[in-house]
Amino acid sequence: MNKTFKILLLLAIFSLMSTTTYGAEALEKVVLQLRWHHQFQFAGYYAALWQGYYEEEGLEVEIRSGFTEDGGVLQATDEVAEGRADFGIGAVDIIIANDNGYDLSIIASIFQRSAVEFFMKEDTAFTSLVDLVDLKTARREKDLLDIELQAMLIAEGINPSRLEIYQHTGSFTIEDLINDTYDVVPIYLSSILYYSEEKDIQLKSIKPIDYGIDFYGDSLFTRRNLTKEKPEMVEGFKRATIKGWEYALENPGEIAEKIALLVEADTSKNESTIAYNRFQAEKVLELTYHPVVEVGNINPYRWEKTHETLHKLNLVSKDFDINTLIFDYEAIKMEEAKVQEKVLRVLFFSALILLLVILIIHITEKKTKRQLEELFQKEMAENKKKEGIIIYQARMAAMGEMIANIAHQWRQPLNNLGLIIANIQDEYYHRELTEDSLTDAVERSRRLIHKMSDTIDDFRYFSNPKTDKESFSVYDSIIAVLELVEEKLKLNNIKVYFNCITSKKAYGYSNQYSQAMFNIIINAIDALIASGVDNKEINISILEKNNYIITEIVDNGGGIDDDIKDYIFDIYFTTKEKSKGTGLGLYMTRIIIENNLNGRIDWQNTKDGVKMVVEVPCKGVDDCGND
Template identity: 50%
Template sequence: MAAEFKECLRKEEKLLIRTVALFLRVVVFILGVGIIGAIHVSTETAFGFYPEIPHGYELETRESAEETKEHPSPSANKQSVVLQLRWEPQFQFAGYYAALWQGYYEEAGLDVTIRSAFDETGNIRQATEEVQAGRADFGVGAVDILFANENGKPLSVVAAIFQRSAVAYYRLEETKVNNVVDLLDRKVARRHLDLLDVELQAMLIAEGIDPVQLPYTDKKRSFTLEDLTSRRYEIVPSYLDSILLEAREAEVAVSVLRPLDYGIDFYGDSVFTTVKLTQEDPEMVEAFRKATLQGWRYALENPLEMATLITESFEHTRIDQGYASGHEGDDYFMYPSEFLEYNKFQAQQVMELTYYPVVELGNLHPFRWEETHQALSRLGLITKPLEMNSFIFDYETLEQETQQQRQQRLLFLLRLGLLLLIGFLLVAATSRREAHRMEKLFQKEREENSRKEALMIYQARMAAMGEMVAHIAHQWRQPLNNLGLVLANLEDAFRYDELDEDQMNRSVNHSRRLMKRMSDTIDDFMQFANPTLQPDYYEVKLAVQEVLDLMEARLRAYGVQVSLEGDDKITAYGHRNHFSQAVFNLIANAMDALAEHQPSDPSIKVGIEKDPPWIILSISDTGGGIHPSIAEQIFEPYFSTKPEKQGTGLGLYMTKTIIENSLKGQIHWENHQQGVTMIIRMPEKKEGKLDDGKENRTHDRT
């Protein structure tokens, strides 16, 4: 009866192992087919068909330091992009020209045209209007971005170059102004719908003053130092402190009111585009952003060089466009030497506005834009709410969404794989339920010793297989993530025309190595779980390493440092898979102790040495040790210190049974200062005999 019962359990165990292994191999096969298929599709597209790259708008003649050189026509694989400035060329826009002249835009696959705010007839182009109308892809703006966002196509800020506004309000030093309220008694230069006036209004509102108390002027041209010295106005606005430069040259003492001093903290020059472009081509927008910031970094680290290049490149166009700064005719004529000094002065102001290198170039803080939006709402200048998620360009978020869309291509195969994996886990769960069922059967047949042992061995092995399934699932996470990265890299390489045969081969080989790793995990599982009938010689260290490999992911997740020491050539005689199960049980027990005790340096040390005719295996942990009160019980069946339903209480009992009965050895333990050491003695050779005089345990301290 007992022999038939054992044989029945053995057959059922073999069937379960084969079923689990079959499920795992089918999952690996399906994943492999999906990945190789995706690589094939990507490769076919890359080497067989090229999607047409849409060209941008008709490009104007490019002004640069090398304008005498012949410009080659844009390459077919470069994307044409137009950047619209908010004023004429000067150091205010040095970073964009640096990105163009240093080749950063070209390296990003972009053929960029930088357009002045003034056309050939002297009419000004509004950057926001040009971008919303599709005549430019990117623009440079500030609070006007929020105004345009109110009534036109939704806009998105890509990078804030000036971390604070370049607007300031100047007065002669002799004109006393102690606070904003004093402005009511002064002649303040204001123009209706002037962007330079917005922050003045915000300052007045912040002090509880209605801006309508200060009248507007009908002056069309820019405000200059002459407006102050002639007493036409007592307070005039200025951008990038241009009046300060005039005052220094004329040796006139002036004072300044800055909005920031009154809590008005608007961003200055910022790069923007349409929300539509950020959604349709986020990679291009990100490439433009990175190249632009690289250009600004170069300009800020080489200000004299860039000031000189800008002067040499645009000195003639600036003289021809005297109207560009609001002056008329000869009173704005600026010699090249003056233009150079002007750009050097602007370089100093721009350095202060960017806060470079203290603040990261292009830094965007949603809260500040929200505060600016609320300030404009209080002025009644805008009414619509701000959609911050789309207003601030966040490539990482968009890339995550894109990655999710890419992964849909393999979803149908992955779903099938997951269904099979679920089936695999259900089999494991069934195994555990079967273990509980067999436990009840064992209780009924307790009087039959052979039947009792068979049931307990089966139950323990089923529980161990359940734990092993969890380890395999954990072990597969990293290769699955790596397979996903392979696909993403292929997609990126194709999108940027970088996919070649060499990369394709590397990707295929890498994918195959990952799948082999997953397949090897199944082989290790089969080696561990497959019952053997005949003992044989086996390499002890190799058997231990295979168990550690199966448990690697969980050990790493728990932060456990594992060391394995011993001669690779040490062999023992017995059932290898029984030995592996005993080692698995002891290491799992050590992990549980470490998780409960939570030492600062969780570690497990495994040592292998020869003591003829024995092989000594020691497994030491830092999990706190075994308390003397339970010292006599740890090897008893159904004894466990774990919470109910979290352990069968058979792990150490079965380990002791396997070592003594199957391996013809013995096990004992010793507490040390930080934990416990489990020591196994096994025969080195077939004729080794058990030393009956050895106690099953020793302990010295807890």
């Protein structure tokens, strides 16, 4: 079992030992990326985990070492920015990462002072920073520890390029000074002092703060988009972390021992680890300024000065933006409150405007109502006038058609009367007129006149408007129509057949029904004449179904074309020449059947022609078509 696995196992054990079960609510998983090995430098995060502070905030936290199993270094800024971790520990590298395109926000500065110092042996000839030019000072290219050395040199007017840069891998240690590999080495968190005391070697150090370089040390950070998307979660992580640090700083011995177990599970071998972490605890306490300064306190001005220093070193080029660099939960909540306030203001003013509109409407209601009523009455009058004109036009067109048919029917009787009168005159001149011949001539004349009188009665029945509904025979109404068009049927050799006739009567306006039938039959006759077929036929069926009289009129004069089938009931639509058609026949037929008689009209093409279907109610069916 390798060392990393042991560490992860112990982390899991401590987590299980210190957490409390909270029902079935799932915890949000987050990852904290450290910048070094597990040690007291990160004590507050372990304490927050072990004491259950993270869990109280609804978080399940994984704390990752700054090194991979094979010894590779994990840069916290890369891990967080690229989404492999949610939170990280950093310092000036946060500003540099942002300048290189990342978007990170600092949540809390745990170390109120930089943990970087530059150590040398007590007897090293050093009185000022100028002496470093003649000393072998350990420097590495792109080393974060070297940034503060450069800042100190520039502050004293010394060009950092005068100090040589060396190729060195791994950490700088006490052996580098003992073996005179270097005269001065950069150390983080004074860790070298622990080993110098063991070897009884006296050291002295250079602190950046003594030269006005006041950088923050370890600081907690995250991605800025996470602060915007989940500000409550980020603030909860911050709260738990600060509580954890307060606990760790007040109970350093307990936490140091737990960290030692985290690093070395074998208690017989971890005494030195415990001692090292207790040593670190003293240094960490100094860097946090606890309890004088609140844990996690951030002074924006210090971060701005740090940015200025980095700019002088040409390590950053972009402008400093304090609002994006530092996470401010209260500012976010205030911004949300402002947005909510704006929304409420908009809603308030919208409601106010709506109220004013309602008041205006209320004030002008009577006037508006009167105007609307006047407009409505005017529109109704106009519509009635238009409808009356259309009905009048349709009736006149139908009457014209009937008069033409009457003229056809009267032509033969009038010719016969003329012949009878001529015969009487001839017989009188030739002394052949007898009482019997005169009586016969008068009787034949009376029959002809009676037939002509019947035609007039049919016309009067058809044209006379009726205001009261009555029961009527559909068959009789159709016969009356056929008698009016008898001459036209004979002239064009059109046969009419009744296939089925019900004796049950319809209920409504009989003369209006006759007008509708007249329009349908005339259309059938015209279609048959236009078709030119030899055996012209109109087949009529009168059926009764569900208390409705259904009349089917079928011709063999060809069907209705698809391109006009949707328009045949439209007003003024006609396929006839303008001099022969008004386009009102089928329109008025639908109005009569559906509006006046509460019936239905439909049609369909057959094999040889068109079938028109008209349904009208019997007595006892109301206006909605219900029994």
